[in-house]
Amino acid sequence: MRKFGDDSAQLDDRLDGARGGEVGILERSGGGPAGRTLALLWRNRRERTAEAVPPRLGRKPTLDLDAVVTAAIALADVQGLAAASMNGVAKALGVGTMTLYTYVPSKDELLDLMVDQVLGERELPGPGEPRPADWRDQIELYSEQTRAMFRRHPWLARISTIRPPVGPGMLAGREYLLSACAVLGLPARQTNTAALAITTYVDSAAGLEAESEQVERTTGQSNDAWWHERNDLWETYFDVERHPTMTAIWNANGYGDGTREAADESYRFGLDRLLDGIEALTANQS
Template sequence: MSDRVLPLLWRHRTPPEAARTGRRPRLSIDEVVAAGIAIADTDGLEAASMAKVAARLGVGTMTLYTYVPSRADLVDLMVDAVLGSRNLPGPHDPQPPDWRDRIHLYADRTRAMYRAHPWLSQVSTIRPPLGPGMFREREYVLSAMEQAGLPLGRVNEAALAIGMFVTAAARQEGENVLLHRATGQSNDAWWQERNRFWEDWFDVEQHPVMTRVWEAGGFGGGTEEQAEAAFAYGLRLMLAGIAGSVE
């Protein structure tokens, strides 16, 4: 992320400049970002090029560069705008009464975000854009961990653990959407096509636990149902572990 994108990320908190001379800008940064997101949502992240965004807005490509310096900067702006679209409550907004409910709200909205904008799963979150969308998320999860009663020295560790777990599951959901779009095939259909694998190649002797789990019905339901159950179970364990550490 370049320093030049920071004023664009934080544009809504920048005091209005003095009246400018000359013609008024035809576009706003918000319009540029919204166009990029719309293209990525429909056609994928690679399709959201500067040329295609410019064409959608009815301007020349070089004109678009006067609003956003580069495509990398545009992607940063798109990512942070989508992160902010979850509308997580801020410190002065009404909050769910229990810290666990706060985390469930964060998890639900994050997973919904990746389903609505699956291209996010193709963007690295290791070095995120330092914008209001990202910081609102961090403040929200940190505040929930503080409310849980953790020592301040442990609040960030717990918040990071929850963020990693929720984001990993959400990114997988985004990948599932992209795969379905690309292949026209659901995960369940993909596995059904490979039913003969179990008869021709699966070695019961080498996979005894897997076999016992199968015979006990532990692999019941479709892939989406299993993933949903696994996520709920994992999040419940994490929250119980945090509560237990406080007690």
């Protein structure tokens, strides 16, 4: 990634075309790469800036950005993130590989766009829209929408969430979660950390869940079969004296079966305990 220079005059031109008034977006924003990425992320919310005016001159484009992003997502959903290579996406769209670079500055940027797109797919009520009355039900809604998102797009779990795409999808998700946490009436700082703790757990647990199911599907090997393949572990290497608690839990059947219901129960257990802990703060306050 970003091994070579970062020229991309092509795309600058394209974005200068989408100008709103006298000055192009990139000029107004200093033209940095962050400004360019923001312009792409927020392309569908142009009301606040200006209408996107497509350039009149030159050859007509055969695609648009949405088509590229959508194709990349579809490919990653079905065949895994590795299949969403520039080559793969181009082939799926029936164009040459390099054609994609007319629409997207780099693979990294494409990933950002994919991520924000699917983050925005979650059906979360905006401000003023009807939502569950109870605090926990509001969080539950967030949790279930996020889980469903990860299940639809398991590749999400393999993308780093530090310095994420700051697009409409991500912001809508955060706004909803924060507004749900705000119901508790905690101080602003605690409201934010509570929301942070919840995303940390939900994103991680939902990602693991989705990835696990995906691996079962793509390898055709159930998790049980995978463990069974490691039968040697217990017979040859595992030392009961060194692992008394694991042994005890095993003997008490504490590991559960590998069913989806058991995984679901684990997921909910962790989230419920976390919410219990957060809720307890308000009880002490009043």
